[in-house]
Amino acid sequence: MNSFTLANPVFAAYAIAASLMVLKIMGQGWVTVYRMLKIGGGYASPEDLKAGMINKNPRPEQLEVNDYVDRSRRMHRNDLENIPAFLIAGLLFVAVDPDLLLAQILFYGFVISRLLHAIAYATKQSHEMRATFYTIGSVIVIYLAIHVLVVAIARAAG
Template identity: 30%
Template sequence: MLGNDVLLCFIFYSTLLISKMYVIAIITGQVRLRKKAFANPEDAVRHGGVQFCRADPDVDRCRRAHRNDMENIFPFLFLGAVYSMLSPSYGIARLHFLVYFLGRVLHSVAYLLALKPPTRSIAYIVAQVPCLSMAIQILLEVAYYA
């Protein structure tokens, strides 16, 4: 099964995406520490006092970026895995995965740095194009057997 070049390519980009999500989680933790804004009282007490159990707009921005990743990357993982099983052209599949990855990286950067609109929206749309393409190809393939 790992002899499938498309599947290996998908695994590569999926691992990069999951790693990017971990990086955003680490950034969120670092911003929490820097801003002294903790979600749990026990963490706040450990870092200066219960008064630091509070919300912070910068921490919230990081959390929203992370949540947006989960809302978008998890469906990509499903679509990409199924798409990889359809024996698509390696070059086209790689392009799908690369465009999605670059779109999500740009989206995260735009989110975390609060870049001017419509940067984040364009990055979101760019990343959705390969997902839509894969979904259509999957549906067309399985409709034949349904």
């Protein structure tokens, strides 16, 4: 069977998890834009102070860091630092034909850990709380990569 079709339940699980994570990355960007527009500030670049349809009355203080906007920006950056590794390691994991239950636990465990991390970040929980959810997701990605590496080395050795 071709590993990379939806007829493969492992790939289907990956496709669901990966799609949710892509939506998380893209959605967080839109949340940041919404927050900037809502408060009319927290802009990141000097050119954001050019007058236009959205920013009719630019002011220098619009470039000041605003925690409401910046928190969302930090969450987005965190997603961009973590989710791509999952997307790559998860796809490689599909290629080594893993057990379906193991794949589902790892893929959906990563999604849940990232969603809990986002909730903890958005609600201003402690660093330890965020770090717990980050660690769970990180360990999952590391496991995926090591599993692929071990299987690939074993198959290469013949």
